[in-house]
Amino acid sequence: MRVFVLLFNAGTDNEGIHTLQIGDRNKVLMFESEDDATRYGLMLEAQDFPEATVESMDDREIKAFCESADYDWELVPEGALTLPPEASVEETDWQIDDEFDDEFEDEFDDDLDLVESEETEASEMSDAELDSIRRRLEGLL
Template sequence: MTGTMITPMRVFVLIFNAGTDNEGIHTIRVGDRNKILMFESEDDALRFALMLEAQDFPTPKVEAIDAEEIKEFCQSANYDWEIIPENSALIVPPEINVEETDWKPDAQDDSVPEKQESQQEQEFSDSELESIRRRLEGLL
């Protein structure tokens, strides 16, 4: 039997507090929507991360992840996504960052302040987030 095996497309995304309970993925705000940028090139993702750092944003870690996993995450979180082609025009972070993020840049695992919202309003439970993280780590 002959056939071709389709290799999953790997993209690079920016992760804050990688490997902690306070992990977060970088998004940009477009209108009232969040968008995850998926870079085809690790160098382009690193360049974007350095530009964020230059804007006094916490330094993200660049991680390779299967594009389909990110798309599934975006669908479940009601986020948009965009693939940034390798060698495309230089992507620059927005001049203005959100005032308050969904994650705390300096929080330790046990000292993450609780949000003042009910469990119903929270998008993902801790067990769902852990499951997503395990699936994403399994791809690496």
């Protein structure tokens, strides 16, 4: 099955896949819908993350990557409203300035070798933040 994931620095030696950090575990989100993945990426950008690229991949490839890196994965059903957490980790496993760290090189797919993480904490988004995201999403239509 084809799923959609978010990549940072797509197509570079410094490519990283978006993950959530829950406790001491990392989780890769696999979206059934490209539109849902794009919306999630825009919400990340609204929180000052770098621009993410939505990539279509085989779910078996992502699961194999997660297994090799000891990460969890979650399939996000089409139409599910998934919101990124407001808090993020201070230091990512990938470097924005194109420094390449091959410590996490994946034997199944070199395109998924570094991982960006963010902490998840239950928190409410303010009305102003929701309005801002809503305006950006409406601009896509």
